Amino acid sequence: MKLSGARIVLESLKREGVDVVFGLPGGAVLPIYDALYDFPGPLRHVLVRQEAAAGHAAEGYARVSGKVGVCMVTSGPAATNLVTALQDAYMDSMPIVAFTGQVPTHLIGNDAFQEADNVGITRPCTKHNFLVKDPKDIAPTIKEAFYIASTGRPGPVHVDLPKDILIKQADFDYPETVHLRSYNPTYEGHPGQIRKAAKAIMRARRAVLYVGGGVIASDAAAELMELAQLTRIPVTTTVMAMGAFPSDHPLSMGMLGMHGGYAPNMAVYNSDLLIAVGARFDDRVTGKVEFFAPQAEIIHIDIDPSSISKNIKVHIPIVGDARRVLAKLKGFLLEEGAGDPPAATREARDSWLRQVLQWQTKHPFRYDWDDELIKPQYVIEEVSNLTRGEAIIVTGVGQHQMWAAQHYRFRHPRHWLTSGGLGTMGYGLPAAMGAQVGRPDRLVVLIDGDGSFVMNSQELATIVENQLPIKTVIINNGGHGMVRQWQDVIYGGRFCSIDLSASPDFVKLAEAYGAVGIRAIKPNEVVPALEKAFATPGPVVVDVMVDKDEYCFPMVPAGGANKDMLLEKPNKEVKAKAAKSQTGF
Amino acid sequence: MQNGQGARKHTIAVLVENKFGVLSRVAGLFSARGYNIESLSVGETLDPTVSRMTLVVRGDEFVIEQVVKQLHKLVDVIKVIDLTKENHVERELVLMRVNAEPQHRTEILRTADIFRAKVVDVTPTTFTLEVTGDESKLDAIIELLRPVGIQELVRTGKVAIARGSKTARRRPEERLGKGPDAERRRRELTNQLDEQSRDPRVVGFAD
Ligand SMILES: Cc1ncc(C[n+]2csc(CCOP(=O)(O)OP(=O)(O)O)c2C)c(N)n1
Numbered sequence: 001m002k003l004s005g006a007r008i009v010l011e012s013l014k015r016e017g018v019d020v021v022f023g024l025p026g027g028a029v030l031p032i033y034d035a036l037y038d039f040p041g042p043l044r045h046v047l048v049r050q051e052a053a054a055g056h057a058a059e060g061y062a063r064v065s066g067k068v069g070v071c072m073v074t075s076g077p078a079a080t081n082l083v084t085a086l087q088d089a090y091m092d093s094m095p096i097v098a099f100t101g102q103v104p105t106h107l108i109g110n111d112a113f114q115e116a117d118n119v120g121i122t123r124p125c126t127k128h129n130f131l132v133k134d135p136k137d138i139a140p141t142i143k144e145a146f147y148i149a150s151t152g153r154p155g156p157v158h159v160d161l162p163k164d165i166l167i168k169q170a171d172f173d174y175p176e177t178v179h180l181r182s183y184n185p186t187y188e189g190h191p192g193q194i195r196k197a198a199k200a201i202m203r204a205r206r207a208v209l210y211v212g213g214g215v216i217a218s219d220a221a222a223e224l225m226e227l228a229q230l231t232r233i234p235v236t237t238t239v240m241a242m243g244a245f246p247s248d249h250p251l252s253m254g255m256l257g258m259h260g261g262y263a264p265n266m267a268v269y270n271s272d273l274l275i276a277v278g279a280r281f282d283d284r285v286t287g288k289v290e291f292f293a294p295q296a297e298i299i300h301i302d303i304d305p306s307s308i309s310k311n312i313k314v315h316i317p318i319v320g321d322a323r324r325v326l327a328k329l330k331g332f333l334l335e336e337g338a339g340d341p342p343a344a345t346r347e348a349r350d351s352w353l354r355q356v357l358q359w360q361t362k363h364p365f366r367y368d369w370d371d372e373l374i375k376p377q378y379v380i381e382e383v384s385n386l387t388r389g390e391a392i393i394v395t396g397v398g399q400h401q402m403w404a405a406q407h408y409r410f411r412h413p414r415h416w417l418t419s420g421g422l423g424t425m426g427y428g429l430p431a432a433m434g435a436q437v438g439r440p441d442r443l444v445v446l447i448d449g450d451g452s453f454v455m456n457s458q459e460l461a462t463i464v465e466n467q468l469p470i471k472t473v474i475i476n477n478g479g480h481g482m483v484r485q486w487q488d489v490i491y492g493g494r495f496c497s498i499d500l501s502a503s504p505d506f507v508k509l510a511e512a513y514g515a516v517g518i519r520a521i522k523p524n525e526v527v528p529a530l531e532k533a534f535a536t537p538g539p540v541v542v543d544v545m546v547d548k549d550e551y552c553f554p555m556v557p558a559g560g561a562n563k564d565m566l567l568e569k570p571n572k573e574v575k576a577k578a579a580k581s582q583t584g585f
Numbered sequence: 586m587q588n589g590q591g592a593r594k595h596t597i598a599v600l601v602e603n604k605f606g607v608l609s610r611v612a613g614l615f616s617a618r619g620y621n622i623e624s625l626s627v628g629e630t631l632d633p634t635v636s637r638m639t640l641v642v643r644g645d646e647f648v649i650e651q652v653v654k655q656l657h658k659l660v661d662v663i664k665v666i667d668l669t670k671e672n673h674v675e676r677e678l679v680l681m682r683v684n685a686e687p688q689h690r691t692e693i694l695r696t697a698d699i700f701r702a703k704v705v706d707v708t709p710t711t712f713t714l715e716v717t718g719d720e721s722k723l724d725a726i727i728e729l730l731r732p733v734g735i736q737e738l739v740r741t742g743k744v745a746i747a748r749g750s751k752t753a754r755r756r757p758e759e760r761l762g763k764g765p766d767a768e769r770r771r772r773e774l775t776n777q778l779d780e781q782s783r784d785p786r787v788v789g790f791a792d
Pocket of ligand 1: 396397398399400401423424425426448449450451452453475477479480481482483
């Protein structure tokens, strides 16, 4: 059966089970949009207002659904707009397939209208990319693209489609399987290594489980819970792994790293065994590497061999899928008698847990109440209370993001979306969009900063058009709060270019787009505003005017050691010292 | 690349899919990390769908381990072998055009002969030589001919291949084992190696 290349693209998406594409048309991809006009669905197209949003929406969709997110944009400027989202997905290992249009093959390299070297530009920010030069290659390429995006360590794959191959006809025959001799992810961990890890766990007295986004990608939350409970090892999660382990579990220590808790950072520092699962030892997590788990034997379970011993030397590397490795590890531990450890070990572990609890009670995430000014942490706390930890939480980047990670009580995996690796402001609104499309049954709450929000606020139009009932809570501190905090703590209070008081009235902005806008100015207005937002159908924006002088603590100045975290606003001396050391960012 | 202690040259063979864009993927991987590739040569293998690259990079063990892992991570990379860890042969080709004034012609030819270089072009005033060998041999002939005046020179970068079959990738001494006459065989081999290294024509034997 001969079909146009454009039609082959759509048929292939259908075979991959794709039900939604986030995109924006243009000359080079018009054949696809034309084929979409009367394509016998179910294939929904969500029209974004800026291409980066299509990429972030695909990421949001992928995160909540566990499926591959798809976006489609035209050539040249559209493709370059998409680049930030591709790099974001690459850093956070989000499986998306991005299609871009390209000028006709005979014009490639001629500086044609709306031409850009798409595959050249996206090469370093994708797991893999393709330029399709023959319509008969479209179907196998798409098959491979979905396979590569969703297997091994997931990531973004880009497919560049020149206009002429979308018009030309070819036989359509969708391949059943993929065989790539050069790409063979390892799923089963090496049994010998897993046995070694089990033995190390049996020996350990002060062990810590350090869990990253890989646990969520491999749907390993249940296996993690079983392991933690069997061994009674306290768990700390990276910012990508919030929800992998419930925050209210007695073994949960919450987030570690730069803005992580005192307890997990001290626990890692004092540990004799660190079990890293699907985590990549990001510099925001480790701080100064010499002081990261200096006495610990380190086990690292990761599907990506290049992650292992990249930043920190690992003693027991295990390459494999987190879920399968954890399940096997549990089996070995039971064989080794983990269910019934000797009294001395039990005692040592009890005292370790007591120590962790002590750290937690001594320095919890805290803030001072104020009758007049809204404390941002309070807003998050109330969002957490009102949604009972059941909402899907999305954030922008900045203080509000870290407060959300610190103060929301997460209960489920795939309920937390944030730009962890790239730290992309403007991620929030489009990612929330993708999340709501992927999980129409769930309450999606975007906790955004006033700075981050305006970086993609045009997507309010998409949200209203598609009646996506996202509740946006803007933690409005009138500026680039996180930058202001750094300028104060590290650059001696020399505030420069952080004021955003000229932002639009967000209530009116919401209304201008056809959404509902609500404002809270006093602390006692917060709960009523949130209640009203959650009770109102359709998209709502809540503009919460918060205390701009509130900072996000604990904090480890970049390049510092986690154990030396600042717990509160430093005094002049500490600031002067920090300014002198110029650890900078 | 790090200048850390233990940094040394590694010769890495990379088998890749013979597709467009692969070279820039490999090169891009190095530039994105600020690593410098000292040499890179690429060509088709017996299987025309597979190309083989020989890369020379400098780094300590830690850096090289990362390089190898990152190379492996590329979807188009089939196999990565750090030949430095194996007994292997390395060769490079140089073409150079040198001044050949009458008073130097015999001397140049004699040098070329010692290095088993080929004269591939002659004019009344120049010779063009082709030489292959390992790095030290090529460096040596270049140094010897520098005084007569090298007009132009081009080096291909290294290509390398493991010695013997896959099962015999050990040093010849190790292959002798521990048997009753191992000692005698070892002595024989040593003499043989010594002899070869005394042969003036075999300048680049030490590979
Ligand atoms: C696209 C992008 N540009 C710049 C930055 C640097 N940056 C990090 S946090 C921040 C300020 C964030 O302000 P806002 O969104 O209002 O959040 P707040 O810190 O005030 O909660 C900036 C500018 C970034 N992360 N992303």
